[in-house]
Amino acid sequence: MAFNTEQYPGVSESVRDQTQGFRFNHSMLRIKDPKRSLHFYSHVLGMRVLRRLDFEEMSFSLYFLAKPDNDETIPEDRAERTRWTFSQRGILELTHNWGTEDDPDVAYHDGNSEPQGFGHICFAVPDLDAAIRWFDENQVAYVKRPEDGKMKDIAFIKDPDGYWIEIVEPGRMARLGG
Known part of the structure; x- marks a missing residue:
């Protein structure tokens, strides 16, 4: 029999049919300065920015980063790339509230x-x-x-x-x- 899960109190022994297709997609971190953070994650850790989404009315931007395999094909079309991004595993979302990079009190x-x-x-x-x-x-x-x-x-x-x-x-x- 194939491995299912380690068992501890509270762990469901089976995956419910209603959860089939659920996938952990991303985690979000708030960042103060996108230039500094994007340099770190792209240069030091080799991640790529898959998509940036700006929300002007709420004054923030979201940057979705991943470390795709070199042979992985990522869609060029923005709408298709957005759909593709939200179907992946292991995505990092960096959230920048505009103006924080210039505010010394933000940490x-x-x-x-x-x-x-x-x-x-x-x-x-x-x-x-x-x-x-x-x-x-x-x-x-x-x-x-x-x-x-x-x-x-x-x-x-x-x-x-x-x-x-x-x-x-x-x-x-x-x-x-x-």
């Missing part, structure tokens, strides 16, 4: 200071050591380097707004947990 809660809530997003990399060298070359801020702490082979970096990003190499993760 977003990273979720890790008190009171804790949101924790982090995660990127899997093919070679953790090479990724760490790349982050060092780009003066990326660390929360935790892979050699630090009790959980070795896992790094945490910060984006320009202070959000934590976990960095893992899947091949090193098999021995984690119980």
Whole structure:
């Protein structure tokens, strides 16, 4: 029998028919300065901006980013690309409220200071050591380097707004947990 789910109190043993086709699409982070954040996510992490949506009447923009495979075909047509974007997995939405980049009082809660809530997003990399060298070359801020702490082979970096990003190499993760 194929794997279904690990079982713990509260976990449904079966997937309900009513949820067939549901797909986790994206997570959203608020950003202060789109130029700074877009540079970080596109240059340092290699993400591509799939679509920008502006909402003039509410003074904000949404940037949808992903790390598509090199051979993946993304639609050129804006409407089709928008539909395609909202059908994918692993999308990052950056929300910019216009004017925050010029307001010294604007800072977003990273979720890790008190009171804790949101924790982090995660990127899997093919070679953790090479990724760490790349982050060092780009003066990326660390929360935790892979050699630090009790959980070795896992790094945490910060984006320009202070959000934590976990960095893992899947091949090193098999021995984690119980």
